[in-house]
Amino acid sequence: MHTYDDAGLEILDGPECLRLLSSVPVGRLVFTQGGLPVVRLVAFCVDGDTIVFASDDCEWLRAAHRGDVVAFEVDDIDLERRHGWTVTAIGHLSAVPEGEAAELAGTAPSWLRLRDRQLIRLGTESVSGRRAH
Template sequence: MTSTPRRFDHTGMQILDDTESLELLSSVPIGRLVFTMGGLPAVRLVNFVLDGDTLIFSTADGDKYRAAERGDVVAFEVDTVDPDRHLGWTVTAVGHLSVIDPEEAESLRHDLLLRPWAPNRDTYLIRLGIESLEGRRLLPWAQRPHQEAAGEGTNR
């Protein structure tokens, strides 16, 4: 059995493939939605579920809902970091938001067991279709490539 060789970026972080990135994305319940509000970046924590290559979360009528109504392009980021051991990973998904039709939303709420945190009235389900996915992992020191192995020469 041949394993795929690890790939690393210029900083020595391992580049994750889409399969591993999706697995990590589904392993945490909370992520950061990054969108535009009034021409400026905005970041909101949301609880979510992964349904195939689609992220689903609920929201009330507000900024996130309006971004979904417009079909805005957004980023969604999840991570885990161990500051004591200098280990961790991050996954960023990019795609367009959309509002899920109320009939489909009712079925999804039941099937996916998505529960909003806040006691929102008139909640809507929002979909983020993943169009781009990027993952990175900080490996233990002994598993990281040396500069020459990562394709970088030493600067003297």
């Protein structure tokens, strides 16, 4: 049984959002820097219900150590056929501990350069999505 919002878009449930989230290699990290919103493209992988990405950016590392709340968005849109989907996850950042980071780096997709970089995790406390048919 599908549910739809007022605009006629299908409302996706949590498991479907996580499945779609893990189907693309790049997403948009939305965070605050200097009191202003910032959006950055990041390569990532999904580990259970968390999002993991690597960074050597000092601002992101400080945000992870503070546990900042951020948003993360992925999508797949086919403009020609006029359908697609979008998923947004919201949660707190954290630094991935060294031992766990080594394990993740060994199992992550080859396109994601996790080795010798600090790993940051976004715990997905809220995930939502919509699909246009």
